[in-house]
Amino acid sequence: MQGAYKVLFFIPSLFSLVVGAMLFTWILNPVSGPIAYLMKSLGMTMPNWSNSGILAITVICFITNWKVFGYNFILLLTGLGSIPANIIDAAKIDGIPKWKLIWNVILPMNRGIAIYVLILTIVQGLQYVFTPINVITTGGPYYGSSNIIYQTYLNAFVLYKTGTSSALAIVTFIVFLVLLFIEIRFVEGKAKNYA
Known part of the structure; x- marks a missing residue:
């Protein structure tokens, strides 16, 4: 039964983000x-989320999470x-409460994989969010649903502001370097200690 749940949760990560965005x-079409x-059958109206920056970001985050949730779920599982x-079993025999077992045993033993999943989620979020932004909102309204990756693309290939685009690309590169350092420090370092 567990295998069926794994497959069910993993299926969205097989779809293209363009397909998911469409x-x-x-x-979520408001009309x-x-x-x-x-x-409408309940007597309510759906807001036009593509004209609101916060609602557009919420929908884009939902699409991106739909895409990456299954893979991260499999890693954590x-x-x-x-x-x-x-x-x-030893903790249960000793009569340790479940919350202490989770807090003092399970979470510390999974810290490396949790940090890895967190970093992977941040990196995937920065990469994967480009497609829904480009397909659905093109950064609008008033760049309210844009992010640094989309701004880099927009400045380089639409507005032809190569200096601004280069600066944004360098900032993105520094963010990825910091995430790589954290991953090497906490995940790879712990793996070497266990070996």
Whole structure:
């Protein structure tokens, strides 16, 4: 049964982000989408989320999370499965409460994988959010749904401001270097200590 859940959660990561963005654009269409029809039957109206910066960012975040959730879920589940059963059994025999078992045993033993998933999520978020922004909002309204990666692309290939684009690319590179340092320091370093 666990394998079926893994497959079910992993399926969205197989879809292209363009397909996901188009699918969610149709589902969340404020005029003719299924959610708009459902809300209309309940006597409510769906807001035009593409004209609001905060709602557009929320939808884009939802699409990106839909894409990366399954892969990260599998990684975290694998980390939980790698905890030796005898440690958990010994804690249960000693009568340790479940919250202490989670806080003092399970979370510290999964710290490396949790940091790895956090860094991977940040990197994927910066990369993957480009496609929904480009397909759905093109950074609008008034660049309210834009991010640093999309601004780099916009300045380089649309506005031809290569200096601004280069500066944004360098800032992005520094962010990725910091994330790489954190990953090497906390994840790779812990792996060497266990070896």
